[in-house]
Amino acid sequence: MAATQTTVSVTPYYDRPTELKAFDETKAGVKALADAGIQKIPRIFHNQPEPLPKSSTPFEIPVVDLGSTDRASTVAKIREASETVGFFQVVNHGIPVTVMNEMLQGVRRFHDQDVEVKKRFYTRDPSRAVIYNSNFDLFSSPAANWRDTFISLMAPSPPPLEELPEVCREIQVEYSNEVMKLGGVLFRLISEALKLNPNHLGDLDxxxxxAFVAHCYPACPQPDLTMGATKHTDDGFITVLLQDEIGGLQILHNQQWVDVPPTPGALVVNIGDLLQGFR
Structure with missing residues (x-):
């Protein structure tokens, strides 16, 4: 007589909608979890990233010097970088380093505030002047990212100054004004790179x-189980990204992930989905 033994593993019941709702209702975000010293991240953040390799070959994101007097060369560099990589860095862009550094400090001040202060801004209502929450797509994405964000639409109709967070409102307005000026320069150069009239993209508004978007990626106790930002494209015309010294940005190039380490004084420009239509 033969005997067999079967082992059955039971997966604990996981009520994802309830856990998502409970997390969102705390209005405290990911940072509160990190500050509490948790050792295991909630299951809603568990992510299964695509098994794409990380590049072992050194690769540098193209750098465009906006202070160059050789406009034809500048336009050519933007054209090539936009076509082949979709990203480039700009230096001598006109935004003072002091303003950039103070903007980074302002973002830190916002996210480092007491939870009860930040809760006043927590919302998923797109009509609000300041939208602070954790994961804009919390209830629709396969997994939540380990990230908190606050967003303000700073142009064409910026919110009243008193509606912006007190800890960073002045620098937020100043930095946004600087980026708007830089945007005008970039759109003229990109128009020329597309062999259009320099004012073409500007004339299309x-x-x-x-949109001013300020992310916070707290230290994670289980970084192999989640991501700060999953694979995505940006849906606007261009994104101008100011990185802090920690870095962490990667781009997908030739089916390999490539690190984009922060370059002091530089800004990263990302060609967005809407601009792809002008190729």
């Missing part, structure tokens, strides 16, 4: 709107 591509340079009239600005």
């Amino acid at each position: 591509c340079d009239k709107a600005l």
Whole structure:
């Protein structure tokens, strides 16, 4: 007589909608979890990233010097970078380093505030002047990202100054104004790179709107189980990214992930989905 033994593993019941709702209702975000010193991240953040290799070959994101007097060369560099990589860095862009550094400090001040202060801004209502929450797509994405964000639409109709967070409102307005000026320069250069009239994209009002987006990626106790930002494309015309010294940005190039380390004084420009239609 033969005997067999069967082992059955039971997966604990996981009520994802309830856990998502419970997390969102705390209005405290990911940072509160990190600050509490948790050792295991909630299951809603568990992510299964695509098994794409990371590049072992050194690769540098193209750098465009906006202070160059050789405009034809500048336009050619933007054209090539936009076509082949979709990203480039700009230096000598006119935004003072002091303003950039103070903007980074302002973002930190916002996210480092007491939870009860930040809760006043927590919302998923797109009509609000300041939208602070964790994961804009919390209830629709396969997994939540380990990230908190606050957003303000700073152009064409910026919110009243008193509606912006007190800890960073002045620098937020100043930095946004600087980026709007830079955007005008970039859209003229990109128009020329597309072999169009320099004012073409500006005449289409591509340079009239600005969404200010400030992310916080707290230290994670289980970084192999989640991501700060999953694979995505940006849906606007261009994104101008100011990185802090920690870095972490990667781009997908030739089916390999490539690190984009922060370059002091530089800004990263990303060609967005809407601009792809002008190819």
